[in-house]
Amino acid sequence: xxxxxxxxxxxxxxxxxxxxxxxxxxxxxxxxxxxxxxxxxxxxxxxxxxxxxxxxxxxxxxxxxxxxxxxxxxxxxxxxxxxxxxxxxxxxxxxxxxxxxxxxxxxxxxxxxx
Amino acid sequence: xxxxxxxxxxxxxxxxxxxxxxxxxxxxxxxxxxxxxxxxxxxxxxxxxxxxxxxxxxxxxxxxxxxxxxxxxxxxxxxxxxxxxxxxxxxxxxxxxxxxxxxxxxxxxxxx
Numbered sequence: 001x002x003x004x005x006x007x008x009x010x011x012x013x014x015x016x017x018x019x020x021x022x023x024x025x026x027x028x029x030x031x032x033x034x035x036x037x038x039x040x041x042x043x044x045x046x047x048x049x050x051x052x053x054x055x056x057x058x059x060x061x062x063x064x065x066x067x068x069x070x071x072x073x074x075x076x077x078x079x080x081x082x083x084x085x086x087x088x089x090x091x092x093x094x095x096x097x098x099x100x101x102x103x104x105x106x107x108x109x110x111x112x113x114x
Numbered sequence: 115x116x117x118x119x120x121x122x123x124x125x126x127x128x129x130x131x132x133x134x135x136x137x138x139x140x141x142x143x144x145x146x147x148x149x150x151x152x153x154x155x156x157x158x159x160x161x162x163x164x165x166x167x168x169x170x171x172x173x174x175x176x177x178x179x180x181x182x183x184x185x186x187x188x189x190x191x192x193x194x195x196x197x198x199x200x201x202x203x204x205x206x207x208x209x210x211x212x213x214x215x216x217x218x219x220x221x222x223x224x225x226x
Contacts, residue, residue: 006156036216043118043202043218044157059213090156101206102147103214105156 002027006091006106013113019064019078021109023091026072031093033074034103035066038088050074051096086113118217120203125223132190134220136203139184143205146179148188151200151219160188160201190222198224 003026013019025031035047046059048066056066063082067075074091091106117139126132138146144165149157163170163177163186170177176189190197203217 044216046213092157102145102159102162104159105149107156108154110154 002093002104004091004093004104004106006089006109008109009107010110011112013081013111015083015113016080019076019081019085019111021076021089021091021111023074023076023106024072025074025093028072028093028095030071030096032096032101033068034092034094035074035076036090036092038090038108040087044090048076081113083113086111117215118203118205120201120217120220122218123221123223125225126193127225128193128195130193132188132193132197132222132224134188134190134201134203134222136186136188136217137184138186138203138205138215140205140207140215141181141184143207145206146177146186147202147204147206147214148175148177149202149204149216151202153199157202193222193224195224195226198222 005024007022033050036044037047038044048056048058050056050068053068053071064078089109092103094101094103119137145162147162148160150160151157161172161175161177163179168179174191178187200219200221202219204214206214
């Protein structure tokens, strides 16, 4: 069966520090991968998606970047965190299958920037 | 989530039915989803419905789709305290990259 892991689960970082959040998927090959941010009391905002190694699409201009160094690894990064980067970050994967494609989510990383 | 709207909060008594509503704006949406998020956790897919269907039932869950009004609802029968969570509606649009747009979520509180 497929599983998705995210770490760390919780992170407290000072403003201006770098960030690296990791997401890995097991049990599937060549998944589509996604990073979402959920601000407190708000819905999900798609940040990045990837259809393959080294292929990253950004949905919104921001202080963050993403990379996919391996097929089942998706990394969210920042060189200098802002207060507004605080939130709950969710990674998701899906099997490319056209219109029926369904996304499955990881447990999330809660980031607090102080 | 600006294209998918949900009420923010719903409170029901244990044993009653819960109905969570969602409206979307893209008539070309192909699949519509309901996800559940428990406190501090990721999103769990509950069910989905294809746009050519009117209804889908899965145990205590019933999804109703009104394409004319672009209205989607999730009914939970015999609501339990374990159903307390945030419920997200999401739509998958057709054409090009099939982006999934999520609503803001409805927080369901079940009162014992």
